[in-house]
Amino acid sequence: MSNPSLLPDLVHANDRDDVADADAVATLDGVPVSQRIRERIKAAQRRFHANDNIADFIQDGELDALVDEVQTKMAAVLSSLVIDTDSDHNTQDTARRVAKMYVREVFKGRYVAAPATTEFPNVEHLNELMIVGPITVRSACSHHLCPIVGQLWIGVMPNEHSNLIGLSKYARLADWVMSRPQIQEEAVTQVADLLQSKMQPDGLAVVMEADHFCMGWRGVKDMDSKMINSVMRGSFLKDANLRREFLSLLQRKKA
Numbered sequence: 001m002s003n004p005s006l007l008p009d010l011v012h013a014n015d016r017d018d019v020a021d022a023d024a025v026a027t028l029d030g031v032p033v034s035q036r037i038r039e040r041i042k043a044a045q046r047r048f049h050a051n052d053n054i055a056d057f058i059q060d061g062e063l064d065a066l067v068d069e070v071q072t073k074m075a076a077v078l079s080s081l082v083i084d085t086d087s088d089h090n091t092q093d094t095a096r097r098v099a100k101m102y103v104r105e106v107f108k109g110r111y112v113a114a115p116a117t118t119e120f121p122n123v124e125h126l127n128e129l130m131i132v133g134p135i136t137v138r139s140a141c142s143h144h145l146c147p148i149v150g151q152l153w154i155g156v157m158p159n160e161h162s163n164l165i166g167l168s169k170y171a172r173l174a175d176w177v178m179s180r181p182q183i184q185e186e187a188v189t190q191v192a193d194l195l196q197s198k199m200q201p202d203g204l205a206v207v208m209e210a211d212h213f214c215m216g217w218r219g220v221k222d223m224d225s226k227m228i229n230s231v232m233r234g235s236f237l238k239d240a241n242l243r244r245e246f247l248s249l250l251q252r253k254k255a
């Protein structure tokens, strides 16, 4: 997410032509696109919590319609906040900007399929501890939709049957999971489940340390509190020495 902060405004200025037919698209046949998607999910008896991925239930073109629908509802929120979006030039396009930000950027991990990864066999039969990190992760809490920004470390203990994935893919997969409204404890578990299914290692460790803006910006306004969560699986759970080695290497990388 290295977008220069001014760039989105320039891009969005070109989108205003779309806005006119936004309502028409969003309620094709009088049914909001979110309702069509929700009905498919319910028919399949699947969950659609904030940190679930629902890409399987979204058809071509529907994400654009979803942006239009969210824009309409976000405009209603601004109206209820008694903000004069007609004469306040700063907020004229805020509803559309926020809708695109949610659907296409910060929560896109709900709406798009997992990034492609190539798993390759462990031909060298590597069985040494591998540590990947720190990976910078960005998310938002499910409770307030406030940003969560932190760092993630992954420890993998492969065996000869494990699949390996390219180094950059760890960050891509983590970003896919984190680009949803999250709860940190559940986020680390989702990252661990995803890596476990792709790699089938003997052991897997995931540690996340993050700042929660809902602590620093609102509520108790504690700027310094960080939350740390870890998941240990397989040999990391059984072997205290391996766990210690991982955690001490991690401390050294943080220093």
Ligand SMILES: [Zn+2]
Binding pocket: 141, 142, 143, 144, 145, 146, 214, 215
């Ligand atoms: Zn929160």
